[in-house]
Amino acid sequence: MAKKPGLNRRSFLKKAAAVGMFTIVPRKALGGPGHVAPSEELTKAVIGVGGMGKGHLTYPGARLLAVCDVDQLHLDEVLKGCAPDVKGYHDFREVLQRDDIDIVHVPTPPHWHALISIAAAEAGKDIWCEKPMSRTIGEGQKVIEAVQKNGRMFRLNTWFRFQSKFYDFGTEVKPIKQVVESGMLGWPLKATVGTHQGFNFKFNWSGLTDLKPEPVPANLDYDFWLGPAPYKPYHPHRVHQTFRGYWDYDGGGLGDMGQHYLDPVQYLMKKDDTSPVEIEVDAPQQHPDAVGSWRRITMRYADGCEIVLDGAGTETNAPFLEGPDGKLFKGFTSDINGFAEKAAQLPEPEPQITDFSESVRTRQKFALNESNGHRSCTLVNLGKIAVRLGRNLKFDPVTQLFIDDEGANRLVHQPMRGPWKL
Amino acid sequence: MKKFLQSSLFLMLLLATAPFVARAATLDEILTAMPAQTTASQAEQMSALIALGPDAIHTLCTSLVPMGAGDDLAARYALSGAVKHCTRPGGASDRALVAAAIADSLKDVENGEVRAFLLQQLQFCGTPAEADAIRAQMNDPVTASPAVSALAAIGAAPGPMAHQQASKTMGDETGFKSIFDGESLKGWRGHRRGYTAENGELTWREGGKNIYLKKPLDNFILRFEFKLTPGANSGIGLRASRGGHAAYDGMEIQVLDDTSDEYKDLEPYQFHGSVYGVVPATRGHLKPVGEWNSQEIIADGTHIKVTLNGTVIVDADLEEAAASGTMDEKDHPGLFNESGYLTILGHNSVVSFRNLRVKEL
Numbered sequence: 200m201a202k203k204p205g206l207n208r209r210s211f212l213k214k215a216a217a218v219g220m221f222t223i224v225p226r227k228a229l230g231g232p233g234h235v236a237p238s239e240e241l242t243k244a245v246i247g248v249g250g251m252g253k254g255h256l257t258y259p260g261a262r263l264l265a266v267c268d269v270d271q272l273h274l275d276e277v278l279k280g281c282a283p284d285v286k287g288y289h290d291f292r293e294v295l296q297r298d299d300i301d302i303v304h305v306p307t308p309p310h311w312h313a314l315i316s317i318a319a320a321e322a323g324k325d326i327w328c329e330k331p332m333s334r335t336i337g338e339g340q341k342v343i344e345a346v347q348k349n350g351r352m353f354r355l356n357t358w359f360r361f362q363s364k365f366y367d368f369g370t371e372v373k374p375i376k377q378v379v380e381s382g383m384l385g386w387p388l389k390a391t392v393g394t395h396q397g398f399n400f401k402f403n404w405s406g407l408t409d410l411k412p413e414p415v416p417a418n419l420d421y422d423f424w425l426g427p428a429p430y431k432p433y434h435p436h437r438v439h440q441t442f443r444g445y446w447d448y449d450g451g452g453l454g455d456m457g458q459h460y461l462d463p464v465q466y467l468m469k470k471d472d473t474s475p476v477e478i479e480v481d482a483p484q485q486h487p488d489a490v491g492s493w494r495r496i497t498m499r500y501a502d503g504c505e506i507v508l509d510g511a512g513t514e515t516n517a518p519f520l521e522g523p524d525g526k527l528f529k530g531f532t533s534d535i536n537g538f539a540e541k542a543a544q545l546p547e548p549e550p551q552i553t554d555f556s557e558s559v560r561t562r563q564k565f566a567l568n569e570s571n572g573h574r575s576c577t578l579v580n581l582g583k584i585a586v587r588l589g590r591n592l593k594f595d596p597v598t599q600l601f602i603d604d605e606g607a608n609r610l611v612h613q614p615m616r617g618p619w620k621l
Numbered sequence: 622m623k624k625f626l627q628s629s630l631f632l633m634l635l636l637a638t639a640p641f642v643a644r645a646a647t648l649d650e651i652l653t654a655m656p657a658q659t660t661a662s663q664a665e666q667m668s669a670l671i672a673l674g675p676d677a678i679h680t681l682c683t684s685l686v687p688m689g690a691g692d693d694l695a696a697r698y699a700l701s702g703a704v705k706h707c708t709r710p711g712g713a714s715d716r717a718l719v720a721a722a723i724a725d726s727l728k729d730v731e732n733g734e735v736r737a738f739l740l741q742q743l744q745f746c747g748t749p750a751e752a753d754a755i756r757a758q759m760n761d762p763v764t765a766s767p768a769v770s771a772l773a774a775i776g777a778a779p780g781p782m783a784h785q786q787a788s789k790t791m792g793d794e795t796g797f798k799s800i801f802d803g804e805s806l807k808g809w810r811g812h813r814r815g816y817t818a819e820n821g822e823l824t825w826r827e828g829g830k831n832i833y834l835k836k837p838l839d840n841f842i843l844r845f846e847f848k849l850t851p852g853a854n855s856g857i858g859l860r861a862s863r864g865g866h867a868a869y870d871g872m873e874i875q876v877l878d879d880t881s882d883e884y885k886d887l888e889p890y891q892f893h894g895s896v897y898g899v900v901p902a903t904r905g906h907l908k909p910v911g912e913w914n915s916q917e918i919i920a921d922g923t924h925i926k927v928t929l930n931g932t933v934i935v936d937a938d939l940e941e942a943a944a945s946g947t948m949d950e951k952d953h954p955g956l957f958n959e960s961g962y963l964t965i966l967g968h969n970s971v972v973s974f975r976n977l978r979v980k981e982l
Contacts, residue, residue: 408694408697409689409694410688410689411688411689412687412688412689429737429741429766429767429770430737430766430767431688432687432688432689432734434688480660481659481660482660483656483657483658483659484655484656484657484658484663484698484702485656486656486697486698486701487697487698487701487738487741487742491656587705588705588708588709589657589660589663589664589702589705590660590664590705590709591660602710603710603711604708604709604710605708605712605716605746606704606705606707606708606709606745606746607708609708609744609745609746609774610745612774613744613770613774614744614769614770614771614773614774615770616766616767616770617766617769617903617904617905617906617932618903618904618905618906620932
């Protein structure tokens, strides 16, 4: 099903792009001096329009041409509010065959992220994928391969490393990055991520262990919804939002929010191209199907940097970031003398491409792409594996396999239910 | 009387001061402790469970019920916990015990959904020793898919999964000999006029019947590529007689365009890759019609294994598959031939083959 990328269209767009920064142009500004003619306009399709997908419909930068969902009710509802030229699809593979679509959005549940991203890459599309990037570490590696082999642009739908208030920490990540880069805190760093630092692990996203199978509603193609996940009898709690509570599709609140919290930490610690070597866990025994809560996950890098995920919320007084020379607390306060003045004079961090349309037009990697996105997703997946197994683990960041732990490695690479495969 | 009282008193004193000896936890006690609340107690409980031996694991497996049919929550925690614990570093002997016990219980579990759960547990802890028991589950539509996944996990351990796109050569080609020279039907007999041989491709021609490799084969691996046209139907006869009906006077590995509308009502054992009438193949692994597919067929005694584009789609033992009669309820007198002729079947449609090679076992 491999298609060559639309070279003519792409090279035209590249020539049309001026050297320099693009900004997202609001719809009402089009038509003026900065008007983008339809043939230069980027186009997109959104696959999975039940939950997060609805938001993707209106992300600026590309014109919506297609929506896809395996639940007819979701599809019908969304089509009602779309322009008449937006077409609805049941099968994402048909969407990928269209030559007139540049970007594919993937807000499906996580067990589909890798498969669709890879298929989209092979069909010559650029990809805007929801977090977590992939349900397993093995899948993430395959996404990187496909994206890079096909010369595609890839971005994840998390953004805190480059914009927005960083949850209840209180500021954006940028000033934190400036503080780290200045060396003020020293090295190595320890990050604590929990309620008292401003981050909620959403344990409400847990699975149920007493599901009684129900008939599949006529509007839902359950077999297609499951896709690569093992077949299990239908129950509404398995799908549509609450899928987050099942190992087969996601990983609870850690799977759902983990990449939002941990990608900036990875960025701050300059660990975009590596992974922790030790993982420790404190959790109750997990059910084989339903995700439960956990108390603490600690991950340590080879250089001594450490990330503590405080699920139980016991780290009442811990700073968000701590180094040998100083601490940075929620609210951007510190124990360093004269911190406020020092922080105000720090240089800007390295610039990043933060507009995906610019990435697509210039073919330069987006700030959070398939490579660094895979590594921050791996933080989430390492945590999930440790919780699921209930034991401490040692990981090799180069082979991306655990050391001497067969059970853990069987969670890195998991076979898919046929006919789906990587 | 006095002596008796004295001895009794002495005995009572002895018992009262005897050191307390810890008794091994029973299965019921372990179940009551599920789920463990800390990683330490989880390890302790699972260790105790495995120490109870294969019978305890077997009991857990046979106590499971389908979702919603009853309360087997503790058993599910316990069994999955043992599976996780036995795959820890240094757990090899535990793993051998647990995996073997689960595999052994498959035959004693009637419900397909429960067996699917057990197969998923074997996906996490199984070893090659369990492969045969897992294979036996491939004939049941409820367990076929989890069985394939379990086999894939076992085959590829400890490294990355073997679910890769098939490359032109399917791994090690040592010992393989070409059986088609690309430009002639040399080495083939039967209806040679019914086929063309040019540019490396062997293609059916209008009116073509069967051709067979002149040299008979018994146990072997066949590798080749093939390309279908819409609605195509052909087949590879194994250990067939000459001039007979390969599907019955030997066996036929079906070649078929599964996607064609005209085949939508076929039985599972009639689709591409199936041992026709006997073992259904897993579907969905053909490339789009018109593209070249690569396939491997292993015929080793009664073990038949078909791999299509890198995915195993049949992995069966003919004795087990036909134990209570073949799926199509027809006579297959040649099914257990020990040797015979490798045949390409002309079923009135254009199919092309190339790169045909055989390794005798």
